[in-house]
Amino acid sequence: MKFFHLVWRNLLRRKVRTTFTFLSIVVAFFLFGLLMAIRNGFGAGVEIAGEHRLLTTHKVSIIQLLPIRYQAEIRSTPGVAAVTHSSWFGGVYQDPKNFFAQFAVDPGPYLAMYPEYVLSPGEKERWLATRTGAVAGRKLAERFGWQVGDRIPIQPTFWRPASGPDTYEFELVGIYTGASPDVDETSFFFRHDYLMERVGDIGQVGWYIVEVEDPSRADEVAQAIDARFANSAAETKTTTERAFMRSFAEQVGNTGAILMAIVAIVFFVILLIVGNTMAQSVRERTSELGVLKTLGFTDRAVLGLVLAEAVLLAAGGGIVGLALIVLVVPGLEPMVQAFLPVFRVPTPALGLGLGLAVLLGLASGGLPAWLAQRLEITEALRRR
Amino acid sequence: MADALVQVRDVHKVYRRGAESIDVLKGLDLDVAEGEFLALMGPSGSGKTTLLNLLGGLDTPTRGHVLVAGEDLGRASRRQLARWRARHVGFVFQFYNLLPVLTAARNVELPLLLTGLSRAERAKHVATALELVGLTDRADHYPRELSGGQEQRVGIARAVVNDPTLLLCDEPTGDLDRDTAEEILDLLIGLNERYGKTIIMVTHDPLAAERARRVLHLDKGALVEAATA
Numbered sequence: 138m139k140f141f142h143l144v145w146r147n148l149l150r151r152k153v154r155t156t157f158t159f160l161s162i163v164v165a166f167f168l169f170g171l172l173m174a175i176r177n178g179f180g181a182g183v184e185i186a187g188e189h190r191l192l193t194t195h196k197v198s199i200i201q202l203l204p205i206r207y208q209a210e211i212r213s214t215p216g217v218a219a220v221t222h223s224s225w226f227g228g229v230y231q232d233p234k235n236f237f238a239q240f241a242v243d244p245g246p247y248l249a250m251y252p253e254y255v256l257s258p259g260e261k262e263r264w265l266a267t268r269t270g271a272v273a274g275r276k277l278a279e280r281f282g283w284q285v286g287d288r289i290p291i292q293p294t295f296w297r298p299a300s301g302p303d304t305y306e307f308e309l310v311g312i313y314t315g316a317s318p319d320v321d322e323t324s325f326f327f328r329h330d331y332l333m334e335r336v337g338d339i340g341q342v343g344w345y346i347v348e349v350e351d352p353s354r355a356d357e358v359a360q361a362i363d364a365r366f367a368n369s370a371a372e373t374k375t376t377t378e379r380a381f382m383r384s385f386a387e388q389v390g391n392t393g394a395i396l397m398a399i400v401a402i403v404f405f406v407i408l409l410i411v412g413n414t415m416a417q418s419v420r421e422r423t424s425e426l427g428v429l430k431t432l433g434f435t436d437r438a439v440l441g442l443v444l445a446e447a448v449l450l451a452a453g454g455g456i457v458g459l460a461l462i463v464l465v466v467p468g469l470e471p472m473v474q475a476f477l478p479v480f481r482v483p484t485p486a487l488g489l490g491l492g493l494a495v496l497l498g499l500a501s502g503g504l505p506a507w508l509a510q511r512l513e514i515t516e517a518l519r520r521r
Numbered sequence: 522m523a524d525a526l527v528q529v530r531d532v533h534k535v536y537r538r539g540a541e542s543i544d545v546l547k548g549l550d551l552d553v554a555e556g557e558f559l560a561l562m563g564p565s566g567s568g569k570t571t572l573l574n575l576l577g578g579l580d581t582p583t584r585g586h587v588l589v590a591g592e593d594l595g596r597a598s599r600r601q602l603a604r605w606r607a608r609h610v611g612f613v614f615q616f617y618n619l620l621p622v623l624t625a626a627r628n629v630e631l632p633l634l635l636t637g638l639s640r641a642e643r644a645k646h647v648a649t650a651l652e653l654v655g656l657t658d659r660a661d662h663y664p665r666e667l668s669g670g671q672e673q674r675v676g677i678a679r680a681v682v683n684d685p686t687l688l689l690c691d692e693p694t695g696d697l698d699r700d701t702a703e704e705i706l707d708l709l710i711g712l713n714e715r716y717g718k719t720i721i722m723v724t725h726d727p728l729a730a731e732r733a734r735r736v737l738h739l740d741k742g743a744l745v746e747a748a749t750a
Contacts, residue, residue, distance in 0.1 A: 139634050139640070139643075140634060142623075142627065143620075143623070143627075143631075143634070146620075146622040146623055146627075147622055149622065150621075150622050424618065425618075425620055428614075428618045428620070429631070430603065431577070431579060431606065431612050432606070432607065432612070432631055432632045432635070432679075433603050433604065433605075433606040433607020433608070433632060433635050434603065434607075434635065435599075435600050435603040435604065436599060436600070436603070437600070438603075438635075514574075514579045514580075515574055515579055515580050518579075518614075518618075
């Protein structure tokens with residue numbers, strides 16, 4: 138710590154240059170945090186998807202419906218512990234811009250299948266008792282200012298009612314929270330029996346969620362389910378929920394890899410900027426480094442001083458950049474909620490960011506520090 | 522001079538520039554007693570600064586031995602030399618060589634950062650050194666806020682703050698006007714006479730050399746004793 142003042146004052150030697158370099162690092166780490174939040178958003182479904190859950194969809198496409206009678210057949214497949222279903226509703230609340238995911242489900246089995254969606258016992262009871270009842274995620278309710286008891290009209294896009302008013306009117310009976318920060322809190326669930334009542338009982342669902350008794354036999358169970366419906370009018374495709382979520386997330390390409398490539402490019406550019414700053418800084422005070430060595434600073438001490446400067450600059454910029462993105466993300470969340478239900482900088486990414494900041498300092502200061510270490514005193518003192 | 526603090530024995534220093542060899546010092550012998558104030562004079566290129574660098578452990582001889590307080594500097598590693606300098610040598614430079622980003626007090630404190638002294642102890646030593654050179658009231662000034670003479674005083678305070686065995690001065694008055702140069706020389710003489718500091722001063726200035734107790738001339742890498750004060 139006794140060298141801190143020296144390191145600090147050297148950093149402030151060229152205030153404008155240091156400030157611009159510092160800001161570059163802040164921007165880089167802000168961007169890093171933002172990309173990590175986006176990446177986390179894309180991957181959140183994958184991360185929380187259980188290995189013990191399978192998704193059975195129509196073999197042709199997820200938008201093709203499956204007969205409700207498949208439920209009993211799937212349940213009777215060896216290795217299956219439980220089955221429930223879900224159907225994409227795709228309705229419009231007030232304006233198409235107010236997009237959020239809506240699913241028709243069978244409340245009891247669905248909540249049992251997804252313990253990560255947390256409802257109070259009272260809310261759960263009300264949902265089971267209210268045919269038009271619906272539950273919304275905490276963030277979704279906050280987005281539209283919904284309270285339990287509100288009536289929420291949603292205009293269907295393809296689940297047109299067979300009779301009666303065109304709009305579905307739901308009663309909000311509960312607001313669920315996620316059991317962990319990466320659980321989507323932006324979805325809207327209502328009862329499948331109410332959907333069937335409105336469209337006329339067509340006896341169809343979107344897809345099935347299957348809980349297997351033994352996750353290590355998931356593939357075997359999946360094959361058995363698909364074999365059961367082979368050569369039928371509605372053949373199925375069963376995969377683990379995690380594989381399904383991953384393929385869904387990667388529809389536009391391997392987003393994780395794309396984002397990491399951007400991060401790598403940003404850091405490479407920042408490495409050059411900080412490295413250049415440090416190289417200039419060391420070059421213009423060669424004689425001062427010679428003086429320090431004359432006074433008895435060892436080669437290693439001089440190396441340490443230069444490295445400490447670079448690390449202080451990079452880590453300082455990194456911390457500020459990461460702190461800024463952590464502060465800004467909650468403000469951005471409502472804007473991106475429709476596309477990224479989970480939008481937050483995960484804690485491990487903050488740790489990674491700090492590690493990268495230190496690494497950036499060491500890498501950018503490495504060469505100048507090495508040159509400073511090797512500096513011959515007599516040669517250094519000649520340079521003024 | 523059996524108890525000489527500095528013993529230089531048959532020292533050669535050869536610089537190589539490509540295929541060319543330049544013999545700067547040629548079999549030089551020198552003894553400097555503890556408490557002595559020696560001036561080294563000589564024309565440019567005579568090897569004065571080279572000799573000073575060898576005495577201060579900034580460079581090592583090509584051949585021969587440089588012993589200071591019994592330590593053979595030619596045999597020490599870079600790391601050992603650095604530690605030895607920190608303990609035993611104070612340097613005063615022609616152009617002061619203060620760090621512009623540090624105040625006078627912080628510049629004086631630099632050698633003490635390499636010791637195990639506490640912050641309070643360092644501050645006490647710095648205050649004493651600044652008082653010694655008459656710059657207590659300039660402790661918080663940056664070098665750019667000081668005159669040349671004041672900068673050199675800070676340089677001297679930095680050189681003596683850790684109470685070194687040997688004070689090496691490379692043209693300490695070379696960048697100063699006559700009056701200021703005299704003040705600096707008075708200061709060095711005070712350090713020598715009152716505190717018994719051993720001082721070796723390289724200078725071009727005959728008036729500065731006259732103030733030393735002994736003057737040696739270096740010419741083409743060899744020493745010639747000129748006068749004794």
